[in-house]
Amino acid sequence: MVRFLLRLLGYIIIAAGFVSLVIDGARSIANSSLQYxxxxxxxxxxxxxxxxxxxxxxxxxxxxxxxxxxxxxxxxAPAALIAFLLGFLLLKLGTPPEPKIGILTRR
Structure with a gap:
């Protein structure tokens, strides 16, 4: 359940980063200079x-x-960059652990 919430929050923050990037891009094009x-x-x-x-x-x-x-x-720092970094960190924290392949368990 916690992993699902971390991934969901990560995707939402990444989407907010894309929105911020599009807004900053449109503002930069309109003003003919880089603005963030x-x-x-x-x-x-x-x-x-x-x-x-x-x-x-x-x-x-x-x-x-x-x-x-x-x-x-x-x-x-640009808000889009911070949102991307935080979102990808939350996605990484929300991934399930890798299965350990090749380890023999004896009972």
Missing amino acids: TPSGLVLSTLFGERMAAWQPLIERKLHPLLWDPVMVNLLL
């Missing part, structure tokens, strides 16, 4: 004011250097 939607903009649209509380929480609870070099760069 940063993942920070998507997260602030989804979470609203709660997004502003992430910085003090990460700096206080985890580590101050985790926010500035790591999270700032992740929030500036």
Whole structure:
């Protein structure tokens, strides 16, 4: 059941990545320059004011250097790329284990 949910969520996130890629492509063609939607903009649209509380929480609870070099760069990354990576990771986690062929079991 968990594998099914991981795969389903992975496919949904990959589909959202394709939608974001198409929107960014249309915007880039219309403006005659490369433009992409940063993942920070998507997260602030989804979470609203709660997004502003992430910085003090990460700096206080985890580590101050985790926010500035790591999270700032992740929030500036294209949303389509982050969606593809997260979706493929969830698909990989949701795959059933490979059968072990060639191992003899004796009873």
